[in-house]
Amino acid sequence: MDFFHTIFSVMYQFGDAFAFLVISCAGLAVIFGMMGIINLAHGEFIMCGAYVTSAAGRAGLPLPLAILCGALAAAIVGIVVERLVIRHLYQRPLDSIIATWGISLIATQGVLILLGPTMAGVGTPLGSMALGERSYSIYRLVLFATSIGLLGSLYLLFYRTRFGVISRATIQKPAMARALGVDTRRVYGLTFGLGAGLAGLAGGLYAPTMTMVPTMGATFIVESFVTVVVGGADIFVGAAPAAAVLAIIRASLTAWYGHLFGQIGLLVAVIVVIRVMPGGLSGFLKRFQR
Amino acid sequence: MSNAPNTPEQISHSSRSTVSTWLARLEGPQTMGRGPAFWVAMAALVLAASCYPAFSDPYTIGNAAYFMVWTFMAMGLGIVWGYCGVLSFGQTAFFGLAGYAYGVVTINVGAAFGLTWLALVLSVAIGGAFALLIGYFMFYGRIKGVFIGIVTLSVTLVLETFMAQTAGPNWRIGDARLNGFNGMSGMPPLTVPWPGGDIVLYSGTALYFVLLAMVVVCYLGLRMLLNAPFGNVLVAIRENPERAEMLGYDIRLYQTLAFGLGGALAALSGTLYTAWGQYITPSSMGLTAAALPIVWVAVGGRRDITATLLGSILVIAGFQTLTIYGSQYALIVMGALLVFTVLVAPDGLIATAMDWIGRTLRRTKR
Numbered sequence: 001m002d003f004f005h006t007i008f009s010v011m012y013q014f015g016d017a018f019a020f021l022v023i024s025c026a027g028l029a030v031i032f033g034m035m036g037i038i039n040l041a042h043g044e045f046i047m048c049g050a051y052v053t054s055a056a057g058r059a060g061l062p063l064p065l066a067i068l069c070g071a072l073a074a075a076i077v078g079i080v081v082e083r084l085v086i087r088h089l090y091q092r093p094l095d096s097i098i099a100t101w102g103i104s105l106i107a108t109q110g111v112l113i114l115l116g117p118t119m120a121g122v123g124t125p126l127g128s129m130a131l132g133e134r135s136y137s138i139y140r141l142v143l144f145a146t147s148i149g150l151l152g153s154l155y156l157l158f159y160r161t162r163f164g165v166i167s168r169a170t171i172q173k174p175a176m177a178r179a180l181g182v183d184t185r186r187v188y189g190l191t192f193g194l195g196a197g198l199a200g201l202a203g204g205l206y207a208p209t210m211t212m213v214p215t216m217g218a219t220f221i222v223e224s225f226v227t228v229v230v231g232g233a234d235i236f237v238g239a240a241p242a243a244a245v246l247a248i249i250r251a252s253l254t255a256w257y258g259h260l261f262g263q264i265g266l267l268v269a270v271i272v273v274i275r276v277m278p279g280g281l282s283g284f285l286k287r288f289q290r
Numbered sequence: 291m292s293n294a295p296n297t298p299e300q301i302s303h304s305s306r307s308t309v310s311t312w313l314a315r316l317e318g319p320q321t322m323g324r325g326p327a328f329w330v331a332m333a334a335l336v337l338a339a340s341c342y343p344a345f346s347d348p349y350t351i352g353n354a355a356y357f358m359v360w361t362f363m364a365m366g367l368g369i370v371w372g373y374c375g376v377l378s379f380g381q382t383a384f385f386g387l388a389g390y391a392y393g394v395v396t397i398n399v400g401a402a403f404g405l406t407w408l409a410l411v412l413s414v415a416i417g418g419a420f421a422l423l424i425g426y427f428m429f430y431g432r433i434k435g436v437f438i439g440i441v442t443l444s445v446t447l448v449l450e451t452f453m454a455q456t457a458g459p460n461w462r463i464g465d466a467r468l469n470g471f472n473g474m475s476g477m478p479p480l481t482v483p484w485p486g487g488d489i490v491l492y493s494g495t496a497l498y499f500v501l502l503a504m505v506v507v508c509y510l511g512l513r514m515l516l517n518a519p520f521g522n523v524l525v526a527i528r529e530n531p532e533r534a535e536m537l538g539y540d541i542r543l544y545q546t547l548a549f550g551l552g553g554a555l556a557a558l559s560g561t562l563y564t565a566w567g568q569y570i571t572p573s574s575m576g577l578t579a580a581a582l583p584i585v586w587v588a589v590g591g592r593r594d595i596t597a598t599l600l601g602s603i604l605v606i607a608g609f610q611t612l613t614i615y616g617s618q619y620a621l622i623v624m625g626a627l628l629v630f631t632v633l634v635a636p637d638g639l640i641a642t643a644m645d646w647i648g649r650t651l652r653r654t655k656r
Contacts, residue, residue: 038436088633094377095632097439098588101581102628109621218577222447225440267448270441271424274431 005134012136013255015144017262018247022147022240023206025224025231026154027199029239032228034171034191036093037086040100042199042224043217044107049074049200050207050216051111057122063208066122070204071197078196082189090188104217111214119212143205150201151240158235167191226266230273231281238282245269245281316510318517320373320525322594322644327651339502343495351498357606358501359562364586364602365512365595366555372592373516374548375528377435380424380442381556382580383449388417388557389570390453390468393477397466406481406565413561414554421553425546432542446575453572473571480565497566505599508555512595524548556583578621582609585624589631591641601640 028042039045053070057063081103089096126138158164169177170187178184202220210216227246231238249269254262277284317324323332343351363381370378391413399405424445428438457470468474480497515521526534527541535541564570573579590601605627612620635642 032436036436038440085629085633092636093436094439095636097377097436098584099629099632101584102625102632105578105581105625105628106622109618109625113618113622215577218447222444226444229437229440263448263451267444270444271427271431274427274433274437274441276431 009134010251010255012140013251014247016140017251017254018243019140019143019147020206021223021227021243021247021250022151023143023202024220025227025239025243026150026235027195027197027202028224029228029231029235030154030198031192031195033235033238034167034195035090035188037090037096037192038093038100038225039192039195040097040221041081041104041107042100043219043221044104045074045078045196045199045217046203046206046220047107047111047214047217048077049203050210050212051115051119051203052200053204053207054119054121054212057207058120063122063125067201067204067207070207071201074200074203075193075197078199079189079193081196082192086192087185087188108214108217115214117213121210121212122208124208139208146205150198151236155236163190222263223266226270229270232283234282237285241285242281312514312518315514315517318513318521320516320521321513322596322641322648336502336506340499343498348494351495353610355494355498355501356566357603357610358498358505359566360559360583360586360606361505361599361602362508362562363556363559363583364590364598365508366552366559367583367587368592368595368598369512369516369524369555370549370552371587372594372598373521373528374524374545376545376549377439378442378549378552379439379580379584380444380446381552381583382575383424383442383446384417384421384553384556385560385563385579386446386449386453386570386572386575387420388413388560389564389574390474391416392561392564393474393570394463394466396477397474398463400478406478410480410558410561410565414557417557417560418550418554421556422546422550425549425553429542429545429549443580446580447577450572450575453575471572473569473573475569477564477568479568480562501562508558509595509599516595520544520547582624585628587638589627589639591638591644593637594641594644597638597641597644601638604640 024046027045028039031037031039031042049067049070051070052073053063053066056066056069061069085099085103086096089099124137124139126142129136129138158168166177166182167187167190169180170182170184174184177187203217206220210219227239227242230246231240231242246266246269249265250262253265273281323329342354346354363385367378367381370376370381392409395409395412396406399409424442428441433441453468453473454471456468457472459467461468461470466474466477480500516524523534523539523544526537526539527544531541560570560574563574586602586605587598589605590599591597609620609624612623631639637645
């Protein structure tokens with residue numbers, strides 16, 4: 001029985017890390033994989049989602065609805081930002097990083113001025129369950145399930161719907177897509193909105209487990225960037241396996257040496273991975289497909 | 291600037307030609323500004339800067355010294371980003387590392403016999419070596435473009451997290467406590483050994499002049515380096531890496547070296563900053579701190595070392611003024627300035643202005 005408990009505990013640690021990596025990097029991976037733009041305001045879209053979720057939750061909305069509100073709000077902000085700034089920078093990816101960083105500075109500081117250094121959050125729902133000597137948060141298990149569901153629905157969205165076909169066509173051959181009558185600017189706008197919405201979803205999902213501060217986005221960005229870098233340009237063959245590998249590294253290092261070494265382990269993993277496979281995991285895996 | 295400073299009798303022929311070759315490189319294709327008019331303007335600027343303390347109060351002089359502390363990091367980023375085309379978000383990693391190194395060394399060995407200068411050299415070497423190491427992994431791993439930004443940003447954020455948790459007596463190197471989130475303090479400032487009493491360079495006029503001299507030397511040295519073959523290759527790599535490689539240059543080596551140089555300059559800033567204020571905290575490597583050099587260099591102009599230097603000083607001074615009136619709004623203005631620059635004048639505001647002045651002058655001459 002003890003053995004079973006240990007196995008479960010390890011799986012729980014892994015699932016928690018995996019869910020965190022997948023959920024927090026999904027928005028970044030969509031925007032980067034589809035548009036080639038690194039969105040440094042990613043953390044601020046997460047913050048936006050978390051704040052709206054908390055506000056809606058405290059206003060009396062049930063949590064799932066509040067999370068949807070958060071994701072929607074972030075998506076709308078994302079579409080507005082794309083229209084005002086990002087749209088002009090598609091030819092200059094490095095400049096788009098700088099611009100999104102500027103946006104991130106404005107957003108963090110603006111929220112600090114408008115809403116103060118902290119905001120009341122919503123408590124973690126669903127309580128916990130005991131197994132052996134330890135207790136486990138049920139909400140974390142739900143998050144793990146959600147991360148799997150998220151990957152599944154993104155797959156369906158990009159490979160089974162009309163929007164998916166059109167957006168992938170736009171990514172691969174923008175000129176051809178335009179010639180076939182696709183409004184590529186609209187597709188880019190929607191894709192950016194989708195990425196921002198996913199970031200908002202991440203914020204909403206993790207809002208109950210975190211303290212609401214304007215800089216909360218920063219806790220997500222290192223992990224999500226690391227996952228995207230290790231994964232490479234494709235979400236499904238890149239970011240998802242990368243999240244799995246990194247989750248194993250982080251969970252085991254965290255369990256043995258503490259949180260800090262988990263983070264440092266991630267960084268070392270990135271540096272080694274990019275040294276060995278420059279195209280990230282997706283580039284590496286795609287070589288075998290051929 | 292074409293005449294060599296020494297008479298032919300004093301030095302041998304070969305060394306004279308080396309000296310004049312390097313002096314001739316003060317002007318060249320990779321740096322804006324040439325001819326007597328430019329150098330007279332520059333000399334006037336330096337002269338004005340030298341006279342400035344005579345007309346000002348100690349607090350303002352200390353502030354001006356503080357601005358100059360940062361210019362090395364800005365110039366380093368200008369080389370890495372503007373000349374080499376590698377966008378690094380992690381210059382603060384080398385800044386902070388060197389700051390801590392200076393603190394650890396000086397607290398352990400003290401300030402006697404000019405040991406602080408040895409600590410300075412050592413810290414810059416540590417920062418530069420760390421940059422070379424990171425650069426090796428990045429460039430020999432063939433990472434490109436946006437990924438470099440992410441890796442460097444992750445490095446600096448992880449360093450911040452690491453230093454922030456070093457609270458407690460078990461985190462000490464010799465006599466130096468790292469002190470976690472509160473950071474280190476109490477290290478001695480730079481000290482010049484002098485017969486009849488050391489000169490301690492506290493924030494003030496003496497430090498101001500030392501820093502001014504360092505900025506001028508560094509600026510002129512970088513101008514020469516950038517117009518040397520090394521700088522030409524860097525620009526060639528920025529413009530077209532494949533072509534540079536086909537021409538036989540090992541672009542990985544050049545990029546790594548440029549990145550190391552940029553890191554060493556950031557480390558110099560970090561060391562001077564620590565010596566200036568006698569403290570260093572983990573937040574000097576945080577997200578906001580990492581954003582600032584990008585803002586200075588982007589707004590000033592990254593493609594030219596003069597624009598980078600002047601632009602950074604102007605932006606830092608502006609930022610300081612804003613902070614006095616309302617520190618919370620300063621960051622918003624900075625962010626807005628960044629977005630505005632990227633959208634309207636991608637080459638930087640100062641660089642665009644300098645370009646315009648240059649063209650107008652040439653037109654009037656004709």
